[in-house]
Amino acid sequence: MNYEANPCQDYESITIDELKERTSSLLNLVTEGQRPLRVCMNNGKEFLLCPQDLLAPICDADFRLILLSAMRYAMGRNTYMPAVVSDYIKRHIRFLDDKFLALAADDIRRHLEDYAEHEPNPNLWQGLFDALETGQSARATRQARKSRFCPACGKPLDVISITDNQHSPGGFDVIAHCQNCHSDYEWFCDKDGGTSDMKKYFFG
Ligand SMILES: [Zn+2]
Structure with a gap:
């Protein structure tokens, strides 16, 4: 099998002690039976408790x-x-x-x-x-779309424009608007998501 990395390494992990008592018997059921268990939460969401091997075909x-x-x-x-x-x-x-x-x-x-x-x-x-x-x-543009806060009033800014930066491959020039102050700000976002200081932006 050809794994690039452990597909689940980014998931948060908890120790068995942190699980409630009943959970350990359910986990045994899942690992021994190699069958996932549907867990229904009160908010209507569902998740699967399943052995990691089950995802092997698509993580390959x-x-x-x-x-x-x-x-x-x-x-x-x-x-x-x-x-x-x-x-x-x-x-x-x-x-x-x-x-x-x-x-x-x-x-x-x-x-x-x-x-x-x-x-x-x-x-x-x-x-x-x-x-x-x-x-x-x-x-x-996922990194560039991350909202920042207005330096004047602290409200989250709306990103209104993301354009390729001409001098830095993979970097973007971002312009954002504050609904509260009606001001615009600009900054640079590099390819790793690092951002420059904000400057006030004036159209035209
Ligand atoms: Zn503001």
Whole structure:
């Protein structure tokens, strides 16, 4: 199996002592039975208590390649597969990694450039391409979209514009507005999410 990293390492962990008494018997049930347990909370949310191994097939780095193969197979075909593959990727786009998004978008772009006139579903692939691009830019600007507080009144600012910084690859110039003071501020956000001091911004 081809793990890039432990897929669960970012999750908060608790010791068995921190769990309530009943929980340990439930955990035993889950680990011994290798079957997840649905946990329903009072607020209507649900989570699964499951052995980590259960996620192995999709946390496997080869999963990305298998999905790309399915997409390459489906392009140019006039069967039900293009819709199956495209809908699946759109449905789960937030769980697919940056590398997949970049590779898949690149494949579709080249396919549409080279075989556009033979492609039976150009709109379907263009739609998926657009979804991948939107997903990529949403991730790229995720750090820059983080709100900061108005230096004058302390209210959270609304980010109104994020543009590529011409001098710093991966960095953005951010402009934000304070609803309370009706002032605008600008700052620079580097590719790692570090931000410069705020300056008052004047349009025009
Ligand atoms: Zn303000």
